[in-house]
Amino acid sequence: MKKHKYQFSIFNSQLITFIKKEFKHVFRDKKTLLMLFGMPTAQIILFGFALTNEIKDSKVGVLDFSKDIVSRQIIEKIDESNYFNVAEDLKSIKDVDAAFKQNKIRAAVVFPPGFADELLHGGHSQIQLIADASDPNAATSITNYLSNIITEYQSQQTTVAAAPMQIMAEVHMLYNPELKGAPNFVPGVIALVLMLVCTMMSSVSIVKEKELGTMEILLVSPFKPIYIIISKLMPFLIISLFNLAIILVLSVTLLDLEIKGNIFLLFFASMLFIITSLAIGLLISTTAKTQQNAMMISLMGMMLPTMLLTGFMFPIENMPIVLRGLSNIVPSRWFFIIIKNVMLKGLGIASIWKELLILTAMCVGLLTLSIKKFKIRLQE
Amino acid sequence: MEAVIKTEHLTKKFGTFVACSDLTFEVQKGEIFGFLGANGAGKTTAMRMLCGLSLPSSGQATIAGFDVYKQTEQIKKNIGYMSQKFSLYEDLTVAENIRFYAGIYGLSIRDIKDKTAELLDKLGMQAEAKKLVGQLPLGWKQKLAFSVSLAHSPKIVFLDEPTGGVDPVTRRQFWDLIYYAADAGVTVFVTTHYMDEAEYCNRVSIMVDGVIEALDSPKNLKQQYEAKTMEDVFYKLARKAKRAEI
Numbered sequence: 001m002k003k004h005k006y007q008f009s010i011f012n013s014q015l016i017t018f019i020k021k022e023f024k025h026v027f028r029d030k031k032t033l034l035m036l037f038g039m040p041t042a043q044i045i046l047f048g049f050a051l052t053n054e055i056k057d058s059k060v061g062v063l064d065f066s067k068d069i070v071s072r073q074i075i076e077k078i079d080e081s082n083y084f085n086v087a088e089d090l091k092s093i094k095d096v097d098a099a100f101k102q103n104k105i106r107a108a109v110v111f112p113p114g115f116a117d118e119l120l121h122g123g124h125s126q127i128q129l130i131a132d133a134s135d136p137n138a139a140t141s142i143t144n145y146l147s148n149i150i151t152e153y154q155s156q157q158t159t160v161a162a163a164p165m166q167i168m169a170e171v172h173m174l175y176n177p178e179l180k181g182a183p184n185f186v187p188g189v190i191a192l193v194l195m196l197v198c199t200m201m202s203s204v205s206i207v208k209e210k211e212l213g214t215m216e217i218l219l220v221s222p223f224k225p226i227y228i229i230i231s232k233l234m235p236f237l238i239i240s241l242f243n244l245a246i247i248l249v250l251s252v253t254l255l256d257l258e259i260k261g262n263i264f265l266l267f268f269a270s271m272l273f274i275i276t277s278l279a280i281g282l283l284i285s286t287t288a289k290t291q292q293n294a295m296m297i298s299l300m301g302m303m304l305p306t307m308l309l310t311g312f313m314f315p316i317e318n319m320p321i322v323l324r325g326l327s328n329i330v331p332s333r334w335f336f337i338i339i340k341n342v343m344l345k346g347l348g349i350a351s352i353w354k355e356l357l358i359l360t361a362m363c364v365g366l367l368t369l370s371i372k373k374f375k376i377r378l379q380e
Numbered sequence: 381m382e383a384v385i386k387t388e389h390l391t392k393k394f395g396t397f398v399a400c401s402d403l404t405f406e407v408q409k410g411e412i413f414g415f416l417g418a419n420g421a422g423k424t425t426a427m428r429m430l431c432g433l434s435l436p437s438s439g440q441a442t443i444a445g446f447d448v449y450k451q452t453e454q455i456k457k458n459i460g461y462m463s464q465k466f467s468l469y470e471d472l473t474v475a476e477n478i479r480f481y482a483g484i485y486g487l488s489i490r491d492i493k494d495k496t497a498e499l500l501d502k503l504g505m506q507a508e509a510k511k512l513v514g515q516l517p518l519g520w521k522q523k524l525a526f527s528v529s530l531a532h533s534p535k536i537v538f539l540d541e542p543t544g545g546v547d548p549v550t551r552r553q554f555w556d557l558i559y560y561a562a563d564a565g566v567t568v569f570v571t572t573h574y575m576d577e578a579e580y581c582n583r584v585s586i587m588v589d590g591v592i593e594a595l596d597s598p599k600n601l602k603q604q605y606e607a608k609t610m611e612d613v614f615y616k617l618a619r620k621a622k623r624a625e626i
Contacts, residue, residue, distance in 0.1 A: 017483030021472065028471045213465030217529075220431050220461040220538075222453055223484045 014223060018231035025205065026235055032201065040193045040243050044186070044250040058142055061088035061105040063096055066115035074127075077153050078109065083145050100132055107131045107142045186251045187339035188312030191332040193247065194240050194270065195277050195306045200298035202236050202281030207294040210285075225375055233278045240274045241267070260346030266339065269352070272359050273335040277302075279366035280331075286373045306332040334359045382409045384536055384567045385430065390439035392425050399425040401590045403439070407583075409535075412558060412568045414578045414598075417587030418618045423571050424540070426587070430569070431538055432456055444535040457485070460529035460537040464544035468525050470514030474505055477513055478528055485532035499527045519550035526557055530566065537561065539570040543577065555580050575611040586614060589623045 026032055060078060064071050079086040088099050090108065099105045110128035112118075119125040129146050131139040209215040209232075218228055244267070251257040259266070280302065288294035307313055309327035316327050327333050334355040341347040349356070385407035392400040400422045407413045417423045428434040430443055432452035441448040444458040468477050478499055482492045500506045503523060513521060522542065529537055539558075543551045555577065562568050570581065578584050578598060585595040594601055594617060598610050607613045 013489075014484050014486050017480060021469070021476075021480050024476070025469070025471060212469070213463055213467045214469060216463055216465075217461060217467040217481070218484070219433060220456060220459065221481075221484050222456040222486070 015227055015231060018223070018227065019234050022205070022231055022235045026239070036197060036201070036239055036243070037246070039196070040189065040247050041250065043189050043193070044247055045254065056083060057085050058083060058106045059087035059104060060084045060146075061090045061096060061099045061108040062086055063090040063093070063108060063110045065113040066111045066117075068116035070116040070119060071111040074111075074150060074153055075109070077149050078146065081145070081149055083142075084149075096130060100130075105132075106138070107146060109146065185312065186247070186255065186257060187336050187343060188307075188310065190244060190247055190270070190339055191273070191310060191312070191336050192303070192306055193243055194274055195302055195332055196298075197240050197243060198236050198274050198277030199281040199284065199302045200295060202233055202278050203284035203288060203294040203298055204291050205236075206232050206282065206285035207288050207291050211290060226371065229282065229371060229374060233282070236278060236281075237271075237274055241271070244270050257344075259343050261342035262348065265349060266342050269335065269338045269342065269356060269359070272356070272363055273331060276331045276359065276363040276366055279363065279370045282370040282374060283366065286370065305330045309333060310336045312336055331359060331362050334362075383407065384409050384444050385413075385441075385569065387430075387441040388439055390426070390429060390441050391437050392422075392429060392434070393437045398590050400429070403592055405585060405592060405595055407536075407567055407569060409567055410562050410565050411583065412562050412570065412581045414581030414584035415569060415571045415587070416578055416584055416614060417571075418621055420623055421587040421618075421621065422590040423587055427538060427540060427569075427571065431459060431461060457532075458535045460532065460534035462525050462529040462537070462539050462542055464541040468513045468521060468528065471512060473510050473512055474516070474524060475500070475509040477524070478531060481528045482531045487532060495531050499531065503527055518546060519553065522546060522550070522554060523557060526554065526561075530561060534566065536567040536569060539568065541571055541573060543572065543574065551577070575609065575614055578610040578614070584610070586617050588617055588621050593617050593620070 026036070062075050062078075064075065075086055078084050084107075088095075088105055090096055090099060096108045096110070099108070108130040110130065112126060112128075115125050115127075127150060129143050131143045133139040206215075209218070219225070248259060248263075248266075252259065281298070284294055284297050284301070288297055305326075309316070309319075309323065309330045310332045311327070316324055316333070319327070338352045338355045338359070341352050345351075383406040385405075387403050387405055390400060390403040391398065403426060415423055415427070425434070429436050429448060430441065432443070432448060432455040436448060443455045446452075446454040446458070448455065469480070472480065475496055478496045479492050482495050487495065496509075500509050503520075505520070505524070508516065508520075513524070516524070526537075526539070526542065529539075543554055546554070551574070558568055558570070558580075570577075572578065581598065583595065583597050584601060585592050586601075587593065594604070594613070596604065601613050602608065602610065605613045605616050607616065
């Protein structure tokens with residue numbers, strides 16, 4: 001009994017020695033380090049600014065030929081919103097042109113003469129929205145938000161007024177004013193970053209030992225293969241959890257995203273996904289002969305399916321049946337659903353148990369397979 | 381004399397291919413044993429069996445008194461290993477490499493500290509202790525790798541072409557280290573392609589097509605085959621090989 005305890009403590013210190021060494025490899029390679037921590041931060045910040053700042057407090061010019069109570073109320077609504085500031089009171093169409101050219105405004109709202117009259121008596125009226133389309137994406141968003149504000153105003157009026165009033169805005173109807181792009185994007189970034197770090201980094205780091213010949217020395221030592229696996233994968237597990245935390249913090253602080261669900265459930269599911277990705281990395285390391293080889297397999301075999309078949313860039317429902325079927329074996333697809341449901345919709349375990357089960361099965365299956373393959377490769 | 385490596389009819393087959401056939405030999409404590417053979421003769425397979433990395437198909441072998449079938453864990457604790465790739469981590473410092481290898485063999489923290497100091501002292505590398513191994517010249521790396529393979533005080537050290545690609549002067553210095561270790565009672569089991577190095581061994585075996593064709597001291601072998609150098613002995617034997625290079 002005593003001897004057993006002694007052996008166990010030795011294994012622990014051996015394991016710690018090895019894990020420490022792995023962390024040194026990571027922290028001494030500046031390129032790896034930059035990729036590990038720079039990538040998630042850069043992606044979130046890039047998308048954060050791209051999606052939030054361009055619409056926030058956009059300056060709007062108003063050309064009101066009507067100057068009635070309805071137009072004034074609509075202008076007030078626009079000014080109240082987070083997205084717009086009414087900056088210019090324009091007098092003529094010429095002014096509109098000048099304001100755009102001097103970059104004073106990003107959009108203009110034009111009320112025709114007799115706007116309220118037409119609306120109240122004729123039942124419908126028109127507002128013209130003009131946007132600077134040199135940046136087409138921003139222009140689309142701006143006009144969408146503006147028309148949304150108008151529609152909202154209109155629906156408030158219809159509940160009060162007896163006669164149905166209709167204001168026709170010349171742009172498409174309804175856009176989610178809650179910045180739909182960002183919430184959809186964050187779970188995608190999480191899946192991508194975790195998959196990339198775990199699969200690529202771990203497979204490269206194991207293949208590196210093979211290339212250097214240090215793997216041979218490790219195998220001749222009494223250090224057990226399963227401990228080699230644990231110590232090689234451990235740093236990436238920890239770093240990935242840290243990365244996840246960074247992404248979540250940035251999403252909350254920069255993107256004003258609210259994490260609606262249980263954070264522990266989120267981390268548990270992520271851990272499952274991380275271990276699955278690590279198992280894939282291990283599997284790749286058993287076939288790849290060189291580090292470049294491992295990197296290529298990881299990128300082509302893992303990153304592409306994660307981007308294309310997960311559903312965060314292209315909706316899976318619209319894909320041909322073959323791709324739809326294929327997407328079922330991509331672990332990130334299930335993980336993406338879990339994160340979306342927990343993080344954005346605030347749903348509990350009851351709504352994601354099926355996805356969790358699939359991910360668990362994939363995790364256990366891949367882990368068993370890769371450990372077996374790793375050991376077989378050593379035996380030969 | 382005490383035999384630390386003992387094999388009887390040791391055989392390894394891969395399907396129908398017999399990589400090693402009927403190897404029977406003994407290596408004594410403190411001996412420098414040269415294990416020669418052309419590429420594909422079965423040296424590596426034999427060495428892997430002796431290191432506990434691969435199970436024999438038939439035959440018996442004990443390494444440091446432990447059975448290659450049942451006691452591979454014990455064997456691993458009692459042997460050291462170094463290959464021609466030198467097997468050090470270039471992004472770790474000299475001292476970190478020593479500490480790491482001593483650490484995974486389960487040495488206590490105090491032992492690791494003592495061993496590190498001792499090795500640095502012996503190699504005259506105290507000044508380089510905090511340098512990354514990648515910055516060291518090849519000869520130094522190789523000497524360090526050898527010393528590291530001895531850090532856990534193994535009974536036997538297996539050297540797989542340890543001097544590949546190194547200049548003659550450094551090779552000579554490396555052999556001084558081997559002699560030093562053998563004098564301290566470590567058994568050295570070494571494979572090499574350099575026939576001048578075969579002359580430095582106490583005894584030499586020459587494998588041809590998976591079989592040990594000759595085994596004796598270099599002096600006796602030269603007499604037996606009426607050759608001037610080990611190179612001639614090797615050539616006379618290796619010529620008989622029928623197996624294509626693998």
